[in-house]
Amino acid sequence: MSLDSWLTQLQSTGCRITAARRAVTEVMQSTERALTPVEVYDAARKRDPRLGLVTVYRTLEKLESLGLIQRVHHEQGCQAFLRAGEGHQHLLLCERCGRAVLFDGDDLEALFARVGEQTGFEIKSHWLQLYGLCQDCRTDL
Amino acid sequence: MSLDSWLTQLQSTGCRITAARRAVTEVMQSTERALTPVEVYDAARKRDPRLGLVTVYRTLEKLESLGLIQRVHHEQGCQAFLRAGEGHQHLLLCERCGRAVLFDGDDLEALFARVGEQTGFEIKSHWLQLYGLCQDCRTDL
DNA sequence: CTCCATGCAAAATATTTGCAATTCA
DNA sequence: TGAATTGCAAATATTTTGCATGGAG
Numbered sequence: 001m002s003l004d005s006w007l008t009q010l011q012s013t014g015c016r017i018t019a020a021r022r023a024v025t026e027v028m029q030s031t032e033r034a035l036t037p038v039e040v041y042d043a044a045r046k047r048d049p050r051l052g053l054v055t056v057y058r059t060l061e062k063l064e065s066l067g068l069i070q071r072v073h074h075e076q077g078c079q080a081f082l083r084a085g086e087g088h089q090h091l092l093l094c095e096r097c098g099r100a101v102l103f104d105g106d107d108l109e110a111l112f113a114r115v116g117e118q119t120g121f122e123i124k125s126h127w128l129q130l131y132g133l134c135q136d137c138r139t140d141l
Numbered sequence: 142m143s144l145d146s147w148l149t150q151l152q153s154t155g156c157r158i159t160a161a162r163r164a165v166t167e168v169m170q171s172t173e174r175a176l177t178p179v180e181v182y183d184a185a186r187k188r189d190p191r192l193g194l195v196t197v198y199r200t201l202e203k204l205e206s207l208g209l210i211q212r213v214h215h216e217q218g219c220q221a222f223l224r225a226g227e228g229h230q231h232l233l234l235c236e237r238c239g240r241a242v243l244f245d246g247d248d249l250e251a252l253f254a255r256v257g258e259q260t261g262f263e264i265k266s267h268w269l270q271l272y273g274l275c276q277d278c279r280t281d282l
Numbered sequence: 283c284t285c286c287a288t289g290c291a292a293a294a295t296a297t298t299t300g301c302a303a304t305t306c307a
Numbered sequence: 308t309g310a311a312t313t314g315c316a317a318a319t320a321t322t323t324t325g326c327a328t329g330g331a332g
Contacts, residue, residue: 078219111246112271119276121273121274127272128269130256
């Protein structure tokens, strides 16, 4: 997914393309790690120095509602955002460097069926995140 | 796990058993839903009207560090707490009434092995929550 | 009697809202 | 041009900290 694709999607929902949105979008598009609003703010100000933190919040909200970015949940906090996966993808996060990787998790259906049966619940959605050490950090210790 | 068991565990780490801790513990022990600090505060004040919100925060922190309660993550927020599962248990939450159920998730090992192999990560831990409708809410719609 | 624990008030964070000025289309 | 967007300041919400008092052991 390219920058233009994200901007086009923003535009197609009636948004105008501004310097602020372009800066935030570029940052979120290119990061390997989940970023907090303030981190996005700091990074995006290098592209658009007039950018305000409030606009970062508003733009992140917009990108999230379009499904282009997702919130990443962590022990230490749940304010960080990352580009979203496509389809049934889940997050794998490096505990040391923060790098995030998406992986497919199609083979969870059997588990859901079993749990649904055992509990009487109708399973609607799920949420899975894995934590570990990425290849670089493993060899780097 | 009984109330006394939780209090004993608190005591064994050097904590004194006070009215405040007893009230918060009783609330967390008996709830079917994840509760925010303020919800705990409101419920626990019925048992100990002099209780302050700050003490609720401090007691929840203590219970969490003992592994007796866990934080529950939600789209709407991640401040709610619930009793913790034992062993490899995960959360199943009803989207309508909030009821929480724990289920075993031992059969995720194969998935982790596959993902580890594909990504080069050494998987250390994971985090899974399911969402759906509980039996009551299904028939109740 | 001795500390640990408490509640209050205030500080520190994090996020949202109101609004006049700006700017994209 | 005109409505959407912005940044600022201020309001809210959430969580943490300092400190004098109170209470468990």
